[in-house]
Amino acid sequence: MKNNRSIINIKDRYTSSLLDGNLQDAFACVSYILAEGWGEKFLYKKIFTESLREIGEMWHNGEISISHENRASSITLELMARLRQSYIPKDNSPLVVVTTPKSDSHSTGARMFADFLLMDGWKVDFITNQVPLFDLKKFIQERLPDLVAISVTMDSSLEECDEITQSLQSEGKVPKIIWGGPAINRSIIDRTTDYEKNDEPKVLNFQIKNINYQIKSSPDFVCCTSEFFESNKCSKFLTGFHHANAKINLDQTLEGIGIKIKNVRTNLGLSQTELANMSSMDRAFLSSVENGKRNLSISALHKISDALNISINELMN
Numbered sequence: 511m512k513n514n515r516s517i518i519n520i521k522d523r524y525t526s527s528l529l530d531g532n533l534q535d536a537f538a539c540v541s542y543i544l545a546e547g548w549g550e551k552f553l554y555k556k557i558f559t560e561s562l563r564e565i566g567e568m569w570h571n572g573e574i575s576i577s578h579e580n581r582a583s584s585i586t587l588e589l590m591a592r593l594r595q596s597y598i599p600k601d602n603s604p605l606v607v608v609t610t611p612k613s614d615s616h617s618t619g620a621r622m623f624a625d626f627l628l629m630d631g632w633k634v635d636f637i638t639n640q641v642p643l644f645d646l647k648k649f650i651q652e653r654l655p656d657l658v659a660i661s662v663t664m665d666s667s668l669e670e671c672d673e674i675t676q677s678l679q680s681e682g683k684v685p686k687i688i689w690g691g692p693a694i695n696r697s698i699i700d701r702t703t704d705y706e707k708n709d710e711p712k713v714l715n716f717q718i719k720n721i722n723y724q725i726k727s728s729p730d731f732v733c734c735t736s737e738f739f740e741s742n743k744c745s746k747f748l749t750g751f752h753h754a755n756a757k758i759n760l761d762q763t764l765e766g767i768g769i770k771i772k773n774v775r776t777n778l779g780l781s782q783t784e785l786a787n788m789s790s791m792d793r794a795f796l797s798s799v800e801n802g803k804r805n806l807s808i809s810a811l812h813k814i815s816d817a818l819n820i821s822i823n824e825l826m827n
């Protein structure tokens with residue numbers, strides 16, 4: 511079981527490596543976490559996100575210069591780019607365009623969301639860095655993505671997010687649109703639930719500096735409850751795109767089960783060795799199951815689902 515102390519230690523060491531501009535040491539922290547079998551999502555949530563927030567706050571508080579902040583972000587983005595090379599989408603994977611409003615230069619959260627989708631088998635087009643709306647719209651009309659994700663960090667960019675959505679929904683083939691990011695989590699008036707279009711006639715409002723702003727567009731999903739978009743509602747919305755696709759073959763089924771097992775295991779804070787012991791199987795066997803390389807028997811599936819305390823149905827879903 512991952513112990514809190516060791517997580518804090520490794521996060522602190524990662525943060526120091528970023529502040530020192532030491533790519534090799536930062537890479538060593540990443541290698542350690544992956545070798546322990548804690549998984550990429552854990553690495554993103556507990557190490558990358560928390561370290562970057564800490565370092566960003568240091569800049570906001572005037573403790574370090576913008577160059578130091580920038581170097582730290584670049585090292586993390588470089589490591590994320592290395593990890594991305596191992597996620598290879600299939601031809602029939604759904605396509606998402608991830609973007610940010612032009613007025614919002616915070617792009618790291620958007621990149622992380624994009625990488626989470628890549629890990630879950632999506633094809634991703636990542637468009638930030640102040641692309642003008644007319645150009646973004648033209649691009650989206652050419653690419654015809656299944657989903658457009660708009661990530662908003664600054665409260666002052668919420669109105670622009672609404673404008674982008676209105677513009678994309680005004681003509682042509684309209685893609686599904688999801689909103690998320692810190693400004694959404696912070697500013698939607700009722701944050702106790704995520705919103706789906708069919709939840710209407712609820713009226714969505716923002717509150718920016720205590721001033722109400724009524725949303726004019728109609729996003730298909732607004733992710734407000736969990737910054738890691740792991741609410742049941744959000745997971746269901748995002749996995750629905752895979753189901754809408756063509757027939758799934760055996761390899762894809764095994765891969766899907768493997769990803770699910772790994773996700774549940776890492777969320778429970780279990781290493782591969784620990785889960786292997788709990789389900790009385792060999793770690794190498796479990797590793798091949800998680801990588802989708804093993805046509806596992808129903809009895810093996812049973813042992814794993816028992817150890818994870820989850821039904822077989824859920825693992826197969």
Ligand code: B12
Nearest residue numbers: 566567614615616617618619661664665689690691692733
């Ligand atoms: C790092 C940082 C910066 C960096 C950004 C580097 C970059 N390229 O991204 C720099 C130094 C450039 C910066 C600049 C500014 N910043 Co700043 N910044 C931060 C800081 C410290 C961390 C942001 C971050 O990178 N977090 C890490 C990422 C990984 O987390 P995340 O964004 O939350 O994303 C996660 C989830 O939200 C989710 N997610 C993200 N997108 C999406 C999308 C969908 C669809 C879904 C479902 C989920 C999802 O997934 C991610 C992974 O889990 C925050 C404060 C904080 N602690 O959060 C302030 C903060 C965001 N900044 C702020 C401000 C004010 C600014 C400046 C205006 C400051 C200035 N005076 O110049 C400028 C911005 C200029 C502009 N026009 O954009 C304010 C915003 C205030 C507000 N309420 O709007 C904050 C909150 C600081 C504060 N406490 O006041 N900043």
